[in-house]
Amino acid sequence: MKPPRLTYLLVSFLLLSFSDGWAQQTDKVVEIKEVLDLFGPDPLTWPVQHGDRWCWAASAEIIMSSHGHTSWKQCIQADDAHPGKKWPRTCCDYPYAPACNRTGWPHFEYYGFDYNRTAEPLTWGELTNQIDQGLPVAVAVQYMDPGNPGISRGGHMGVVAGYTVLPDGELKILIVDPDGFHGGMWALYDDVFGNSSNTVRHWRTYYDIRPFP
Amino acid sequence: MQLRRHGLQLLVLLMTLTATVPLSSADITCPPINSGTVLSSTVTPPPRTFNPSPTLSSLTPPSLPNNAACMGKSSLPDLVTDKNAVLLGFKDRSEASSVTIGEPFKLYQVDLLDLRRFNPTTDNVKDLLKLNTSLLIYPLLTKRPGDGLMTRSALVVSELKDKTWRPTNWGLAQLAQAMAKYRGREGYASGIIVWIPSLNLHFLGNKPDDNEDIKEDLMLIPLANRLAYGIEEGKEILAKTVFTFYAREANTLNENEPG
Numbered sequence: 001m002k003p004p005r006l007t008y009l010l011v012s013f014l015l016l017s018f019s020d021g022w023a024q025q026t027d028k029v030v031e032i033k034e035v036l037d038l039f040g041p042d043p044l045t046w047p048v049q050h051g052d053r054w055c056w057a058a059s060a061e062i063i064m065s066s067h068g069h070t071s072w073k074q075c076i077q078a079d080d081a082h083p084g085k086k087w088p089r090t091c092c093d094y095p096y097a098p099a100c101n102r103t104g105w106p107h108f109e110y111y112g113f114d115y116n117r118t119a120e121p122l123t124w125g126e127l128t129n130q131i132d133q134g135l136p137v138a139v140a141v142q143y144m145d146p147g148n149p150g151i152s153r154g155g156h157m158g159v160v161a162g163y164t165v166l167p168d169g170e171l172k173i174l175i176v177d178p179d180g181f182h183g184g185m186w187a188l189y190d191d192v193f194g195n196s197s198n199t200v201r202h203w204r205t206y207y208d209i210r211p212f213p
Numbered sequence: 214m215q216l217r218r219h220g221l222q223l224l225v226l227l228m229t230l231t232a233t234v235p236l237s238s239a240d241i242t243c244p245p246i247n248s249g250t251v252l253s254s255t256v257t258p259p260p261r262t263f264n265p266s267p268t269l270s271s272l273t274p275p276s277l278p279n280n281a282a283c284m285g286k287s288s289l290p291d292l293v294t295d296k297n298a299v300l301l302g303f304k305d306r307s308e309a310s311s312v313t314i315g316e317p318f319k320l321y322q323v324d325l326l327d328l329r330r331f332n333p334t335t336d337n338v339k340d341l342l343k344l345n346t347s348l349l350i351y352p353l354l355t356k357r358p359g360d361g362l363m364t365r366s367a368l369v370v371s372e373l374k375d376k377t378w379r380p381t382n383w384g385l386a387q388l389a390q391a392m393a394k395y396r397g398r399e400g401y402a403s404g405i406i407v408w409i410p411s412l413n414l415h416f417l418g419n420k421p422d423d424n425e426d427i428k429e430d431l432m433l434i435p436l437a438n439r440l441a442y443g444i445e446e447g448k449e450i451l452a453k454t455v456f457t458f459y460a461r462e463a464n465t466l467n468e469n470e471p472g
Contacts, residue, residue, distance in 0.1 A: 030291040036300065043300040052413070052441060053472030096441040098465065103472030140471040143410040145324060153325045154411035155471040166291055174297065179413055181391070181437040184300035185384030186292050196373045197381075198347045199410075203471065 033131050034162030034174055038066035048180035050074050051091075051101040055157040057081075058178030059138045060106035062159050064113065066136055067211050072111045078102070080110050103154070106138060108209055115209040121193035121202040124171055128163050130207050136161050139175075141192060142203040155203050163189075241314035241351065243283035278378050281370040282314050282351045285380025289353070289368075292383055302366030302386025308355050315352035315364065318392055318404040320345040321418065321427075323456070325411035328463040331456050338452045339427040342407065347372035350385075350406065352393050364393030391436040392417060395447060398434070407433055407452070411466060412459055414439065418452070429453070 039046045039062060047065060049058040050073075057074035064072050075092035081104045082091075091100035108115045122130075122137070130137050142155040161184075162174030171189035190196040193205075293301055293309035303309050321342040331341055348371045352364040367389035369382035396404050400419040407416040416433035431452040435444045442458045444450065466472070 032292070032294055032297075034294070034297060036296050052439060053466075055413070056471050101441060103467045103470035105470055142471075143325075151326070152468040154466055154468040156410075156413055157471040162297070164292065166288055172292065176300070179437075181387045181415075183302065183384060183386045183388075184297065185382045186301075188379070188381050191371075191373075191381055196375070198372065198374060199345070 030164055030166060032162060032164040032174075033128070035066070035131055035134055035136050036161055036174075036176075038134065038136065039161070039176070043176075043184065046176070047074070047178060049178050051078065051095040053101050053103050054078065054095070055178055056104045056106050056138075056140070059157045059159050060108060062176065062178060063136050063138060063206075063209050064108070064111060067113075067209075069111065069113075069211065075100070077107070077110075078104070081105075081107060105140075105204070106157075106206060108206065112212050113209055114212060115206050117204060117206045119202075119204050122205055122207060124189060124193075126207070127160065127173070127189070127193065131160070131163055135207070135209060136176075138206040138209070139192060140203040140205075141200040143199065144201055146198050149201075155200075160192075240354075241279055241282060241316070243286055243314065278317065278349050278370050278372075281378040281380050282317070282349075282368055285351075285368040285370060285383065286312060286314055286353070288380065289383060300386075301384040302353075302389065303355070304357065308357075308365070312353040312355055312366075313362065314368065315354055315393070316404065317349040317351045317370075318396075318406050320348050320350065320406050320408055323407065323409040325409075325463055325466070325468060328409065328411075328456060328460055331460040333453050333457045338429050338431050338456065341456060342427055342431075345408075350389070350392070352389050354393075364389050367392075388415060388436060391446065395434045395436070400432070401434065406436075409459065411468065412462060413472075414455075414459065416452075416455065419449075 047058055047061040049055055054074045057077040060077060061072060061074055073092065075090065075095055078091040078100050082099065082102055085099035088094040088097050088100065091097065095101060127137065137160040138157060139160055140155050140157040143153040145151065145153060158178060159176045160173050161176050164172050166172060172186050173189050173192060174184065175187055176184050188196065191200065193202050195201065289312060290310045293303055293306050295306045298305050298309065322345045323341050324343065327341050348369065351368045351370065353366040353368055354362050354364050356362045365386060366383070367385045368380055370378055371381040372378050392406065395401055395417045401417055403420050403422065405418040405420045407418045415436040417436060419432045420427060432449050433452050433455055434449050435446050438444065438446050
């Protein structure tokens with residue numbers, strides 16, 4: 001009697017398919033908490049920076065829009081943050097004018113929002129509590145030269161919109177970068193809120209951002 | 214006879230399936246990782262064929278960038294949901310399980326203070342560029358019907374203060390796609406990124422050979438539009454010109470606020 005070769009092949013194939021080497025983490029579920037729904041279904045329609053230096057205004061626009069307040073465009077925020085310019089009349093006319101395309105900090109209070117801000121990094125518990133409440137957080141990091149950490153090299157701001165803990169215990173945060181070309185990214189909590197990075201360090205966090213009651 | 218023919222067809226089918234996504238010699242091959250395991254940090258690998266026999270270990274962080282990239286790849290299916298997939302560059306969650314890691318990009322950084330002092334008539338371009346030896350960007354590629362194997366996203370691995378290499382960022386989709394797109398141009402294959410963090414500017418540099426020094430006539434391809442200075446994504450420009458433009462901007466930048 002000839003051996004049933006097709007059966008052998010099928011059995012070998014099935015055994016290979018279910019061997020450890022091919023099993024890719026099917027036995028654990030990693031819980032991810034994220035508030036991306038607040039920004040709308042399509043990331044391509046979320047606010048992005050309209051000026052090269054407007055990460056602070058774009059981050060604020062993303063967060064205020066997530067509460068349904070969509071009027072506070074970046075150019076309006078730039079006008080309010082840098083008053084007294086002679087030209088242009090408004091930064092909405094020419095965002096790239098030197099008087100407009102400037103660094104800054106969000107002023108949520110100008111637009112009917114309560115908030116807290118801190119130069120101390122939020123603890124993991126404080127940060128995740130914000131996301132659990134459906135509150136995105138604005139965070140700025142500062143670039144540094146490890147050889148000369150006392151001197152600021154400027155920085156960048158983005159929106160923390162999610163978190164997770166991986167099976168190895170590592171804490172991760174989901175950041176939406178408003179600059180229009182970084183998009184979103186997962187980052188190590190310790191890189192942004194801790195002290196592990198050689199390149200960046202925490203600068204300032206805006207949290208508990210809610211419309212006035 | 215019938216069984217033999219079916220067996221042969223199955224073999225041919227299997228061989229076809231395994232050969233449909235060929236890895237180029239530049240791709241990073243990761244060993245299979247079982248649930249809950251990490252790669253050992255103790256094996257010193259030859260280039261591109263690292264850690265040939267991964268072992269189970271305790272939660273020891275990897276010491277090498279390629280191992281860190283493999284760890285990052287293994288975490289990816291846990292980090293991509295159907296909700297965040299598009300934001301991170303993927304079509305959907307399942308696509309993140311089939312990524313191939315490409316050859317990494319090196320990063321040359323331009324410091325704000327150096328840029329402020331840059332004088333094109335007396336200073337060298339190469340003196341402005343400092344290789345960041347603690348950070349690499351790996352493109353993440355997937356195959357889709359219609360456009361084949363292409364970069365969708367990226368993985369950043371960093372050497373942290375504790376001297377371990379770890380995957381630190383997953384995503385950066387548009388930047389990753391632009392980096393990969395222009396790397397195909399002649400002279401840009403070695404994949405160097407010129408980054409001016411203070412001004413949030415990224416360029417691809419034409420350093421044709423890994424062993425070659427940066428030249429004074431270094432050319433850059435902007436990876437995003439910077440309309441204030443007429444810099445357009447994809448339009449090649451002399452590095453010296455870029456640094457001359459942005460030395461002025463650097464001098465007006467308020468380094469005490471983000472931007």
